[in-house]
Amino acid sequence: MIRNTTLFSESCVYPDHPRKRASDHFINLPQTAHELPPEGCPGETPRALSAIENDSTVLGSKGKPADPLTALKFLGHWVGDIHQPLHVSFADDKGGNGIDVSGQCSGVLHSTWDTCLVVKAVGTDVSAAASDLIETLTPP
Structure with missing residues (x-):
């Protein structure tokens, strides 16, 4: 159940407490990368970018989307995540968790x-x- 909130900032942490869609919170780059190549990461799905595209599609769909509130909460979170240095990081250090x-x-x-x-x-x-x-x- 999603708690109702009046603050978008509170909604944006929804995917973290408890952790939901864990593999979508980051992008792993090779150690040699200086940027995210347009075709994505070699051997990796650009997870957070795919999540942004998927939740944007839900919000932009014609008719009544299945769960637009949840998609909006996730979208706000993913956009925040990709702007954090350790969410766009290297697989071998697990985004600073290693x-x-x-x-x-x-x-x-x-x-x-x-x-x-x-x-x-x-x-x-x-x-x-x-x-x-x-x-x-x-x-x-």
């Missing part, structure tokens, strides 16, 4: 990047962090 880190943020690199560094920088109150940021904006 790299241990220590210090204030110990564990694996992926969760350090996704969670710990953000919490250390802005805290756990997202609304307060956004308000603080907005207050620093000036017309120029």
Whole structure:
């Protein structure tokens, strides 16, 4: 069951809690890659890109799509994922899940990047962090 929410940002984390469609959260590139080739990754399906195409198709279908709310939640998530460095990464390090880190943020690199560094920088109150940021904006 999908929880109703009034915030799109809350909807965008829906595929993570609990993890849904696990293989669609990333793109694995060869270590030698400098970009994603137009034909995709050799030997790999560009999973997150395919997920974006598939959920966009659901939303754009004529008539009544099977589950447009779920497709929108997934689409928002996939677009966010591909903009995170460790979601477009290398298969051999499992997107940073195969790299241990220590210090204030110990564990694996992926969760350090996704969670710990953000919490250390802005805290756990997202609304307060956004308000603080907005207050620093000036017309120029």
